[in-house]
Amino acid sequence: MRILGISAFYHDSAAALVEDGRIVAAAQEERFTRQKHDASFPRHAVRYCLEAAGARLSKIDHVVFYDKPFLKFERLLETYIALAPRGFRSFQMAIPLWLKEKLFQKSLLRNLLREFDEDFASEKLLFSEHHLSHAASAFYPSPFDRAAVLTMDGVGEWATTSAATGDGSRLEIFQEIHFPHSLGLLYSAVTYYTGFKVNSGEYKVMGLAPYGQPKYAQRILDHLVDLKPDGSFRLNMSYFDYCTGLAMTNERFAQLFGQPARPPDQLLTPFHMDVAASIQAVLEEAVLRLTRSLASRTGARNLCLAGGVALNCVANGKVLRGGQFDRLWIQPAAGDAGGAVGAALAAFHQFKGGPRSIAVTDGMSGAFLGPEFSDSEIERRLTACGARYAVLGEDDMIEATAKALSDQLAVGWFQGRMEFGPRSLGARSILGDPRSPTMQKNLNLKVKYRESFRPFAPAVLREDVADWFELDSDSPYMLIVADVRKDKRRAMSAEEQALFGIDKLNIARSDIPAVTHVDYSARIQTVSAETNPRFHRLLTRFKARTGCPLLVNTSFNVRGEPIVCTPEDAFRCFMGNDLDVLVVGNCVLCKGEQNPDLRRDYSLAFELD
Structure with missing residues (x-):
């Protein structure tokens, strides 16, 4: 059975092809178009995956999209209604695009896929929930028969953090934290405040953190995020603008730290290094509390991670050294690109009931899944x-x-x-x-x-x-x-x-x-x-x-x-x-x-x- 997974339209579009549960090919669209974080439909990546498998699209058993657009639209509407009239400008900008394309994504995807093969049957098109795609990308290729699975990112449809258990071919999400409360968006807000690009500059904040001291960590915990002992959390939305505005933070956020947001062309100062060190310390503490709670609740000795926050390798190292789990496995494409792999694997194991075979190392083939040349x-x-x-x-x-x-x-x-x-x-x-x-x-x-x-x-x-x-x-x-x-x-x-x-x-x-x-x-x-x-x-x-x-x-x-x-x-x-x-x-x-x-x-x- 061949299943094509697709992630697209937000950032880091990608395609992946799975054959009887084995990942045959996977690639990000940006590598072909030369546009960093390309969010467009992954035409080139899809074509590569089909060529790598030697298959026409009409011969593929299913095509799976990595999230559910109607649930995302529900979140957009409910957020606006809850906060109206604030945010009308961002709502006014978003709604035409949703009404034109995203709300009718099934038709859009069907038409795009028929450009590859006019015989593609629309009933083969499936949709996976965003965090299920992430969790599946983490658990199914892992070398573990049983594991706890933690997904942390900005936001999917509603979920921003989810906990799951994997056992053989079964994967079950049992707990979620929902938008607007998000560790990923909290970290991205500080990324924005320190003058780096959201969705690409977060790793710069992580790299900058060791140059500073976590002087503001307690201020963040006192004012920005209410972090509970079990790792659950809520953000104080009066400091953030991402629900209603066109920026991540607002003036109150800047007043809390005593300086305006850094323009990208301004030199970094010790202040920005201290802010980076502070948000990194808070993120690490949140992740450690979440993983301790997950270990206690599940009794699992293995942990799988996915979602953009799982790319924070400093936090990952502290989880491993924390000793709550014997082994840790992280999806190498932990962000949205990896959702293409997870969507295909979720469809094979969850929807079709396909069996799972566990590789000695893992099922990602070292992540060497892209084009090669003789x-x-x-x-x-x-x-x-x-x-x-x-x-x-x-x-x-x-x-x-x-x-x-x-x-x-x-x-x-x-x-x-x-x-x-x-x-x-x-x-x-x-x-x-x-x-x-x-x-x-x-x-x-x-x-x-x-x-x-x-x-x-x-x-x-x-x-x-x-x-x-x-x-x-x-x-x-x-x-x-x-x-x-x-x-x-x-x-x-x-x-x-x-x-x-x-x-x-x-x-x-x-x-x-x-x-x-x-x-x-x-x-x-x-x-x-x-x-x-x-x-x-x-x-x-x-x-x-x-x-x-x-x-x-x-x-x-x-x-x-x-x-x-x-x-x-x-x-x-x-x-x-x-x-x-x-x-x-x-x-x-x-x-x-x-x-x-x-x-x-x-x-x-x-x-x-």
Whole structure:
């Protein structure tokens, strides 16, 4: 049985294809259109999934949309009625779009799908609830037969937080917290207040938090959110504008903190770092209380997470270390894109009663579910771009790449199937030497064209992770933060310890300064030979040359650009920044050997994120 899942129309549209409960293909629309967080109907992603399965749409058993539009419309109407006449302007803007498209989404989807195949039967179209899609994306691909499941995001139809239990093929949501009370929207409100984009800048707030002190955490708990011992909560809506206005926060919110919202082009100050540290501390406490309560209520020893809040890897690390659960598994595409996977899996197991088989690692195939290119196709495409390259055997390619990295060159790495989700995991990556004290700053400013405070993640051989970090479990999707081991840290002088904020940035704090954040933490990706053998070989070779079994691993893009999808995308990005080497399949390209006329200014090529 083949089922196509679709998420669309809000942010991060995606498609996924499931065959007899196995995820065959999944991709986000942004990777094809090159529009970050593309919310449009995922035409390209659907086409890719059908091609990967070798199927016509009319031969697909069901197409499942990841939420229920009528329930969302109900929320919009009830919110307006409850708060009228406040919010009339936002209501006036939203209603025409709903009446034109979203309220009749079944007809819209049917017509869009018939563009692929005019024989598509509309009765094959199903709808899953938003949080069921998230929960299914977390539980069904997990390696657990039984687990508790926690979903936290901005808002689905009504739910913002939901608790569920999974047992075999059964998945049951038993408790929800409803809009407007939302941890995701609370965090997004502070994202907006500190000058970053909602739905894309939340991870910047998380990365900024270690530079500050949680001075305002109690103020947030006293005024903004009533957090109960069991993790349930209510927001004080008098400080927020997202129900009735066109902004996340209002003047009262700014008065609470004593400063207006930061314009995006204004410099960050210690105040903004303290606000980021404060909301991060509050979120962590809320998540810890929720997970403790869930463990007590269900008796489960395994926990699955999904929803946008599950991308907060600092909170995830604290949940794992909290000891309430033996094992933790997080959907790598935890946001709305992953809803496409969850909708298809929910339909197979819940609607059709399909059996569940549990993979030894998990059912996401390392998240390598996107397009791939043969060696001959890579060579043809690079030649058409005007690229100059050498074709090496795999052993020589691995050796050449390891040498370039040990020489502290920045390398673009393009191999195999593209990752699904927001993280590059060794298929579409920019790599560097973590031992370099300048690599973090250079990659941020000269390669990624992004803020200098942003941390980078280490990709480390799974068998060596415990030798370098205070972690000895799998973290294949870069979704758990742990500290660098004390014996790898560098003692700080009194002058260095007295530094504050961004001044901490350029101080080497460990043997691997390029991946050690200012609080000695790191967002860890463990690499196994089973899920990514070529990347594992590269790390192994780099270890043989240097004694270091890890690399800086960041997404292959520049700020505001989606992660590269094709060899052409990779070459354009390579020629638009200060990458030194590009490795695409077995093709190795050196910057100095390229036609200088093909260089381009990539720093302003994309809208800032």
